[in-house]
Amino acid sequence: MSLLHIMILIPFIFAIFVPLLYKFFNPRIHTGWFVLIIPVIIFIYLIRFIPGISSGETMYHSMAWMPSFGINFDAYVDGLGLVFGLLITGIGALVILYSIYYMSKEREALHNFYVYLLMFMGAMLGVVFSDNILVLYVFWELTSISSFLLIAYWYQREKSRYGAQKSMLITIFGGLAMLSGFIMLSMMTDTYSIREMFTQINVITEHHLFLPAMILILLGAFTKSAQFPFSIWLPDAMEAPTPISAYLHSATMVKAGIYLVARMTPIFGGSSEWFWLVSGIGLITLLYGSINAVRQTDLKGLLAYSTISQLGLIMSLLGIGSAALYFGYGREADLYVVAITASIFHMINHSTFKGSLFMVVGIIDHETGTRDIRRLGGLMTIMPISFTIAVIGSFAMAGLPPFNGFISKEMFFTSVLEASKLTEFNMETFGILFPVIAWVASVFTFIYSMILVFKTFRGKYKPEKLEKKAHEAPIGMLISPIILASLVVIIFFFPNIIADYLLKPAVASVLPSLAEGGIIDMKISAWHGWNTELFMTIGVVVLGGLMYMYLKKWVGIYRLYPQNMTLNQLYNSGLDHAQGWSKSLTDGYMTGYIRDYIAYLFGFFILFIGGTLLVTQSITLDFSNNAPVNVFEGALVLAMMTAAVTVLFAKTRLTAIIALGVLGYLVSMFFVIFRAPDLALTQLVVETVTTALFLLCFYHLPKFKEHTKRVPLKPLNLVISIGVGIIVTLFAFSANGTRLFDPIASYYEDAYELAGAKNIVNSILVDFRGIDTMLEIFVLCIAGLGVYTMIKLGLDRREK
Amino acid sequence: METLMSILVGVFFAIGTYLILTKSLLRIILGTSIISHGVHLLILTMGGLKTGGPPLLGLDSLSFTDALPQALILTAIVINFATTALFLVLSYRSYKLLGTDDTSQMRGNEDE
Amino acid sequence: MKEPNDIILRGVTKVAVVIIFTFAINLFFSGHHNPGGGFIGGLGFAAALTLLFLSYDVESVKANFPVDFKVVTSIGVLIAVFTGLGGVFFNEPFLTQAFQYFDLPIFGKTELATAVLFDIGVAFAVIGTAMTIILTISEDR
Amino acid sequence: MPMQVLINLFIATLWMFLQDEWSVLSFFSGYLVGIFVLFLMRRFFPHNFYISTFINIIKLFIVFIHELFTSSIQVVKQVMRPKLNITPGIFTMDTDLEGELEITLLALLICLTPGSVVVEVSTDSRKFYIHGMDIPTSSDSLMKSKDRFEKSIKRVTRK
Amino acid sequence: MIDTFLTIALVFLTLSILAAIYRLIKGPSIPDRVQALDNIGINLIAGIAITSIMLRTTAFFEVMLLLGILSFIGTIAFARFLERGVVIEHKRHK
Amino acid sequence: MNNLIILPIIIPLIFGMFMVIFRRRIILHRALSILGLAGTISVAAMLITQIQSKGIQSLNIGGWAAPYGVTMVADMLAALLLITTSVVALFVLIYAFKSIGRDKEEHYFYPLFLFLISGVNGSFLTGDVFNLFVCFEVMLISSYALISLGGEKGQLRESIKYVLVNIIASFLFLIAIAYLYAVTGTLNMAHLSVRVAEVGQDGLMTAVAILFLLVFSLKAGLFLFFWLPGSYGSPPTAVAAIFAALLTKVGIYAIYRFFTLVFYHEPQVTHLIIGIMSAVTMVLGAIGAIAYMDIKKILTYNVVVGVGFILAGLASFTAEGMTGSIYYLIHDMVIKALIFLIGGVIIAIAGTSKLKDMSGLIQTHPYLGWMYFIAALSIAGIPPLSGFIGKVYITQGTFASEYYWLGAIGLFTSLMVLFSVMKIFMNSFWGETILSEEMEKGTTKGVMLPIVALVMLTIALGLGAEGLHDYVQIAVEGLMNPSLYIEAVLGGNGQ
Amino acid sequence: MSISVTSEIIAGVLILIGTLFSFLSAIGLIRLPDVYTRSHAASKSSTIGVLFTLIGTLIFFLIHEGVFSIRLLLVIFFVFLTAPVSAHLICRSAYRSNVPLSDTSVKDELKEVLEVDK
Numbered sequence A: 001m002s003l004l005h006i007m008i009l010i011p012f013i014f015a016i017f018v019p020l021l022y023k024f025f026n027p028r029i030h031t032g033w034f035v036l037i038i039p040v041i042i043f044i045y046l047i048r049f050i051p052g053i054s055s056g057e058t059m060y061h062s063m064a065w066m067p068s069f070g071i072n073f074d075a076y077v078d079g080l081g082l083v084f085g086l087l088i089t090g091i092g093a094l095v096i097l098y099s100i101y102y103m104s105k106e107r108e109a110l111h112n113f114y115v116y117l118l119m120f121m122g123a124m125l126g127v128v129f130s131d132n133i134l135v136l137y138v139f140w141e142l143t144s145i146s147s148f149l150l151i152a153y154w155y156q157r158e159k160s161r162y163g164a165q166k167s168m169l170i171t172i173f174g175g176l177a178m179l180s181g182f183i184m185l186s187m188m189t190d191t192y193s194i195r196e197m198f199t200q201i202n203v204i205t206e207h208h209l210f211l212p213a214m215i216l217i218l219l220g221a222f223t224k225s226a227q228f229p230f231s232i233w234l235p236d237a238m239e240a241p242t243p244i245s246a247y248l249h250s251a252t253m254v255k256a257g258i259y260l261v262a263r264m265t266p267i268f269g270g271s272s273e274w275f276w277l278v279s280g281i282g283l284i285t286l287l288y289g290s291i292n293a294v295r296q297t298d299l300k301g302l303l304a305y306s307t308i309s310q311l312g313l314i315m316s317l318l319g320i321g322s323a324a325l326y327f328g329y330g331r332e333a334d335l336y337v338v339a340i341t342a343s344i345f346h347m348i349n350h351s352t353f354k355g356s357l358f359m360v361v362g363i364i365d366h367e368t369g370t371r372d373i374r375r376l377g378g379l380m381t382i383m384p385i386s387f388t389i390a391v392i393g394s395f396a397m398a399g400l401p402p403f404n405g406f407i408s409k410e411m412f413f414t415s416v417l418e419a420s421k422l423t424e425f426n427m428e429t430f431g432i433l434f435p436v437i438a439w440v441a442s443v444f445t446f447i448y449s450m451i452l453v454f455k456t457f458r459g460k461y462k463p464e465k466l467e468k469k470a471h472e473a474p475i476g477m478l479i480s481p482i483i484l485a486s487l488v489v490i491i492f493f494f495p496n497i498i499a500d501y502l503l504k505p506a507v508a509s510v511l512p513s514l515a516e517g518g519i520i521d522m523k524i525s526a527w528h529g530w531n532t533e534l535f536m537t538i539g540v541v542v543l544g545g546l547m548y549m550y551l552k553k554w555v556g557i558y559r560l561y562p563q564n565m566t567l568n569q570l571y572n573s574g575l576d577h578a579q580g581w582s583k584s585l586t587d588g589y590m591t592g593y594i595r596d597y598i599a600y601l602f603g604f605f606i607l608f609i610g611g612t613l614l615v616t617q618s619i620t621l622d623f624s625n626n627a628p629v630n631v632f633e634g635a636l637v638l639a640m641m642t643a644a645v646t647v648l649f650a651k652t653r654l655t656a657i658i659a660l661g662v663l664g665y666l667v668s669m670f671f672v673i674f675r676a677p678d679l680a681l682t683q684l685v686v687e688t689v690t691t692a693l694f695l696l697c698f699y700h701l702p703k704f705k706e707h708t709k710r711v712p713l714k715p716l717n718l719v720i721s722i723g724v725g726i727i728v729t730l731f732a733f734s735a736n737g738t739r740l741f742d743p744i745a746s747y748y749e750d751a752y753e754l755a756g757a758k759n760i761v762n763s764i765l766v767d768f769r770g771i772d773t774m775l776e777i778f779v780l781c782i783a784g785l786g787v788y789t790m791i792k793l794g795l796d797r798r799e800k
Numbered sequence B: 001m002e003t004l005m006s007i008l009v010g011v012f013f014a015i016g017t018y019l020i021l022t023k024s025l026l027r028i029i030l031g032t033s034i035i036s037h038g039v040h041l042l043i044l045t046m047g048g049l050k051t052g053g054p055p056l057l058g059l060d061s062l063s064f065t066d067a068l069p070q071a072l073i074l075t076a077i078v079i080n081f082a083t084t085a086l087f088l089v090l091s092y093r094s095y096k097l098l099g100t101d102d103t104s105q106m107r108g109n110e111d112e
Numbered sequence C: 001m002k003e004p005n006d007i008i009l010r011g012v013t014k015v016a017v018v019i020i021f022t023f024a025i026n027l028f029f030s031g032h033h034n035p036g037g038g039f040i041g042g043l044g045f046a047a048a049l050t051l052l053f054l055s056y057d058v059e060s061v062k063a064n065f066p067v068d069f070k071v072v073t074s075i076g077v078l079i080a081v082f083t084g085l086g087g088v089f090f091n092e093p094f095l096t097q098a099f100q101y102f103d104l105p106i107f108g109k110t111e112l113a114t115a116v117l118f119d120i121g122v123a124f125a126v127i128g129t130a131m132t133i134i135l136t137i138s139e140d141r
Numbered sequence D: 001m002p003m004q005v006l007i008n009l010f011i012a013t014l015w016m017f018l019q020d021e022w023s024v025l026s027f028f029s030g031y032l033v034g035i036f037v038l039f040l041m042r043r044f045f046p047h048n049f050y051i052s053t054f055i056n057i058i059k060l061f062i063v064f065i066h067e068l069f070t071s072s073i074q075v076v077k078q079v080m081r082p083k084l085n086i087t088p089g090i091f092t093m094d095t096d097l098e099g100e101l102e103i104t105l106l107a108l109l110i111c112l113t114p115g116s117v118v119v120e121v122s123t124d125s126r127k128f129y130i131h132g133m134d135i136p137t138s139s140d141s142l143m144k145s146k147d148r149f150e151k152s153i154k155r156v157t158r159k
Numbered sequence E: 001m002i003d004t005f006l007t008i009a010l011v012f013l014t015l016s017i018l019a020a021i022y023r024l025i026k027g028p029s030i031p032d033r034v035q036a037l038d039n040i041g042i043n044l045i046a047g048i049a050i051t052s053i054m055l056r057t058t059a060f061f062e063v064m065l066l067l068g069i070l071s072f073i074g075t076i077a078f079a080r081f082l083e084r085g086v087v088i089e090h091k092r093h094k
Numbered sequence F: 001m002n003n004l005i006i007l008p009i010i011i012p013l014i015f016g017m018f019m020v021i022f023r024r025r026i027i028l029h030r031a032l033s034i035l036g037l038a039g040t041i042s043v044a045a046m047l048i049t050q051i052q053s054k055g056i057q058s059l060n061i062g063g064w065a066a067p068y069g070v071t072m073v074a075d076m077l078a079a080l081l082l083i084t085t086s087v088v089a090l091f092v093l094i095y096a097f098k099s100i101g102r103d104k105e106e107h108y109f110y111p112l113f114l115f116l117i118s119g120v121n122g123s124f125l126t127g128d129v130f131n132l133f134v135c136f137e138v139m140l141i142s143s144y145a146l147i148s149l150g151g152e153k154g155q156l157r158e159s160i161k162y163v164l165v166n167i168i169a170s171f172l173f174l175i176a177i178a179y180l181y182a183v184t185g186t187l188n189m190a191h192l193s194v195r196v197a198e199v200g201q202d203g204l205m206t207a208v209a210i211l212f213l214l215v216f217s218l219k220a221g222l223f224l225f226f227w228l229p230g231s232y233g234s235p236p237t238a239v240a241a242i243f244a245a246l247l248t249k250v251g252i253y254a255i256y257r258f259f260t261l262v263f264y265h266e267p268q269v270t271h272l273i274i275g276i277m278s279a280v281t282m283v284l285g286a287i288g289a290i291a292y293m294d295i296k297k298i299l300t301y302n303v304v305v306g307v308g309f310i311l312a313g314l315a316s317f318t319a320e321g322m323t324g325s326i327y328y329l330i331h332d333m334v335i336k337a338l339i340f341l342i343g344g345v346i347i348a349i350a351g352t353s354k355l356k357d358m359s360g361l362i363q364t365h366p367y368l369g370w371m372y373f374i375a376a377l378s379i380a381g382i383p384p385l386s387g388f389i390g391k392v393y394i395t396q397g398t399f400a401s402e403y404y405w406l407g408a409i410g411l412f413t414s415l416m417v418l419f420s421v422m423k424i425f426m427n428s429f430w431g432e433t434i435l436s437e438e439m440e441k442g443t444t445k446g447v448m449l450p451i452v453a454l455v456m457l458t459i460a461l462g463l464g465a466e467g468l469h470d471y472v473q474i475a476v477e478g479l480m481n482p483s484l485y486i487e488a489v490l491g492g493n494g495q
Numbered sequence G: 001m002s003i004s005v006t007s008e009i010i011a012g013v014l015i016l017i018g019t020l021f022s023f024l025s026a027i028g029l030i031r032l033p034d035v036y037t038r039s040h041a042a043s044k045s046s047t048i049g050v051l052f053t054l055i056g057t058l059i060f061f062l063i064h065e066g067v068f069s070i071r072l073l074l075v076i077f078f079v080f081l082t083a084p085v086s087a088h089l090i091c092r093s094a095y096r097s098n099v100p101l102s103d104t105s106v107k108d109e110l111k112e113v114l115e116v117d118k
């Protein structure tokens, strides 16, 4: 176990102690202070990797978990992982700091909160640092679980539970799909190590499971990253406390899907399916999220859709960038490297500005008691710091200078423009859609960014609609958003620090073959002159500004969209219907009526056994080795059938029992005829004792009722029973005609020499197969006890 | 003989099955009893019929019938007896408690 | 004369039960070489007891056979199992039966087999179970 | 009576000692000797000589067999008639026999007598209610046989 | 020689058993059916005796005796049930 | 010869019999039952080490050489199931101490419980078809007594169905044996394997195989599971838990035994049928699990899903699939016992099994809640809990045999399973707390120990799956290579 | 004629007579009007029938096979002992379960006795 492993596992280990710390120190010391140490330590630890990684090194440590299965906790740090690791711990630290002020130590179950949070943090680190896909999957599911718990942190609320369940169902569904994709990958390559898979890309590409595996893995990524149409869980996840929304549902967990796509790009990238799926779904999500964000009235809802939209943007960039692998080395590839760079860059930027925005929204919620845009307004003067942060965050989100969002969005425009010029992957036809969608979505992004800032902070202050008297947040709560907002600005001015130390190694991980060729060479600048991208931005601002101003005029359009057609509605009614339908289906065949169950059983018997006999054509009628029949035996058979029929049609239960007794006697007569004295004896006694039992129980059992005296004739029952009879008989014919081996019985004829007994049956019973007999009397004994218990336990109670 | 027995066994199974498919608990038990006869005769038939004397070495037969199926049937008979006893008691206890021997009224869905 | 007079039945039952008991014991012992054995012997014994119950009543028969038949059953099973374990102590497989011929006074050349002991267990278990079941049911109200 | 049997057994065993021969045959001959000795000594015992009881049992048995035969044949006859012509019914019969053994034996005999089956015995075991196959004939023949039956039975059961 | 006798005997026996079966089905009362059962038991004893001769084996003598015993017990059980509705009484009222 | 093999059958038997003799000494009953299970655990452990070092162990009962006598065989699969059975039973037993009630204790609860274990163990160990029937009966008859123990209305009603279905299954088992004996003339499984291999698995033999499949499916609840939800929902918690954990496993084991040792020649027919049946089972089971808002129903349908999933591994008929199945089998025994125990506690506390009548229990029972949560994750195969590795390998097996649909159904139904068990968690533990501690109908007092222990076990089996690897590998090797079994039973002269 | 053939003939004839008795009693079982009268046929004729058959068997095995079977004697004794009791009990149970006497019956002295007690 290396230090790296310890760093990944330490959140889990520390989580165990959180409840204790909470127990001992709460409410004197906020539990968050203890927890804060963890991400800080790990962050510092990870920072130390930057120089090495940026110069092309990687870190790899193996830790045996299930070595025999090839499932080892192989921790691997490269550029891509490091970016994520820093985000997870960096934002994590800030979120925890923020939460110390946000989460009341008096009212909240902080131990739960921080346990979940730490669990999530560890899981997330595990995802990004795992080389082994199964281990990655383990951590992946853990993030879903901890997210589930965090969303339902206020578990008393119906909506929290609803949101938690939804996110769980969707993300775990994706996780399972991803798992099956992983399994396919491992079958192709005979390894679970991603790095080893990279060495067998040819094998994978030519395998017939290539496409299924790709789609399945993408399902995992898309569900996690809330891509359309799986995005529906994210808005409902906003029921979680705001620090969690900031952390999981915008900065980190939802980016796990991004990570996965980036990580898998070397394997699947370069194929048109990958290109189309990733960029296409990304663009659709981008558009869908931005359009929907505009109509939100809840600030967190707006941020949620904005997150969906931004994730779509990042995703589409990864898709476009994957084309680089199609081209191999060369100029075209170099261009698509921009897309990958942009995606990672924008991901970082998004974490900063969205994180700060969430925190501000949290502050507003905290200080005013509401997040409803319609009730808010005019907070600018009351909460100036928050306002400043909000402006920085929103403008960055809208892609305006001088904020980091501007740069990455310009790169995005560059990428979609480049993509539209592609001649491969059918882009001749559809390529133009890329910049169009990007531009339209940007307009909406601009609008909702403006809504966020100006509807909240400008306009009329409406204290009557607020639950609390609003004032600026305590400084502690502001530290984290301030730091993030500062980053937003700093990155704009010094993007190349990030580019050199983080982006370049990360892109090298995504496009390793290009990295090896030394092709990746990036220089990010805010200013590229008056190019198409800039004009597009200006267009966005102009149109967006106009649309924002006349928002009231056109926002009604949203209402035209039928409510029952929304994805959410689809999910809800789908789930309801699934449950209702399941219930009616299950109730339909699980009738509780034993007759039906027996009918199923025998129906299955008839179909399967009869079917097998028919299909394999194994019904043979060979009567040649039959023993002869005499009149007496024939008559006895007739008598037996008659007795059985009498049992069937008996109108009184006594008649039935007597007929059954006759049947029993006749059966023992047959045992005599077939030279089985022991059997005849046993059959006789058992028959008699059974009859006595029947009579004993009759005292407690009712007579055949008047209307059921005659056994009712039911055609289906008749068909089933005749079917059973016929199949048993036919099977017996066939088995009788197909005696392939001599039975082992002749051995027992030496019973006297072997076992000192002249009665072979008895020697089999007590000696050769004595264990059968031993267990059989055991059965008898248990039956006796069972009868005793069944009767006496009830009796004793009644007597009490 | 084997053919005749196979048919007989089939008839037993058919009648037993029909009884088991009725509503009355008692008829169901009767059905199982008839099937059990069918089962035992089938085992005997499948072991081959009438090829030698009873499996008693003291009687100086030249050949013996296959004793193994007989031993198996003996075990099966006794086990079937145990099961039947338990089932009978279970049935009448249920009748007493549930007030019916009609299995169609023993569905026990939902509300209780 | 509400209650039927069972005098005839009882008279015959006494004789019959003596015969059946003897026959059952005979069936048990001859089982090794002739039809019979632990099961049938035990069941025959149980049949005789049943006849007694039929002709008399539970209480009076129980007064004459004051045993807990469940215990009889368990002891029967235990006898069978421990017979089986006997072989284990001689490092033979479980349930290895041994038989040997001895020259005994009066009985002459006699075969003593552990299988007989095993069969006794079987008989006990069968008797115990049959009686437990019959008695329990007839005691139910 | 049991005492006599025991003594007889003792004599048989003694005989084997005397003969110094341990076999069934010698036991049997010893037993015969014992019977003879007991016969000689019969006046000294409080009960009848047990062998005479034994002989009475055999006599009773013969009565049984006889009844069985005649009654069977009668039933068969009746059954064989082309047209059934019987007048069955239940009639009463008193008895002075006492005790389980006597009553049982009588009942068995009656059941084996032509055309009669005991349906009930009164609570005090004094009255038999008998189903007759053909009332006049069956009750007549039964009344005729009754005394004979009772006598044979008493000879076995009483001293 | 004897086998001819036995075959004829078996035919008689078969007919008797079938007659009893007829009674079993026809009834009309339960005691009739009990009687049929009892009768079949007795007839089967004879049947086993004849089979024993045909097979020249004494292996089934026990079966005969047991059949005699058990058909008796069975008949008693039925009779008692018919009389009292109970087969085994818990305690006889005096 | 290895007399150890018989001990797992007769230790519970003997101990139980002594309890019957000393009926009123309940403390003695408890002590003996713990002792008995501890005994079988140690025997199983010893067997495992012996099998590991010396190969498959066998015991010719009575010293009669196979195939003439009855041979008991302990291969690694059986031994693993044996030890899991005993361990799970031990915890359930401890749970029963506090929950079953004095009157049931006095009415032979402990002996019957041990007898059930004895039957289960016997079924795992026997190498003879007819003896398997007898062992099944030991198990079944104990289960009949246990399922109706207490004699509540619903219990009796469901018991009738359970007993009847099993009686019919037993008949079918017997006729299957009859046909098998007619065709092959033997009962010893190894000998059967040899004989079937000798003539090939023709149509009739396949029909016999399908008949056996039918019989075992009834026991396992594979496709023919309709009897299961009702009967597993009715008995006392401890009994339901042990049923859920063990009984279906015996059927599953038998299917494994027969379709790897004897009827393995036509997998494209038999194993495909098993695969289809397991798919239908998983789907219908999962549908049943999500259909209801009733703890008992949800949990019992989950038992059904588990059965289907385990047999998917066999259907794949690949080493990976088998590996997964064995892992999952062990996991399933632990987790089903656990979740039934917790479910029982929840029902006891709330006084109802209807989810809509309960809420917010986590406020008063946080530990129980988190135990349930872990169990719920584990039952769905969420890593790193015990179901995970099995799930991965079963899926891999189905993929490897190109039954992608089967693997996909397996994974998808595991999501439905998660949904169903989380429904319980969210509805009973989450939400507003409506029941104060005074109003509760039951208590967690004394029953948390086995629950915690089983939770530890499911975690340990997940994180420590490596520890089982060697054993599972030996078991799989045995399954994939029938000659090992045949060699162990018949020796060199297998013909 | 050898002794064995003689024995066969004797045994055969006895058995034939026995089964004939059984057969005739079976006719009675069919023809007689009520359960009480039928019980006469069942208890007497079939008993004698089985007695003859068994004696025939006894003789056959005694002479032909040299086996004297106490068991056969016991069977005879047992049937002899129990057949009347069976008949008695069947009649009694029939009477007590209100099975009517046939229309041809002329007398029922038991009726009033039982009715008095009711």
Ligand code: NA
Pocket (backbone or CB within 6 Å): B079, B080, B083, F167, F170, F171
């Ligand atoms: Na059974």
Ligand code: NA
Pocket (backbone or CB within 6 Å): F355, F356, F357, F358, F359, F426, F427, F428, F431
């Ligand atoms: Na609820």
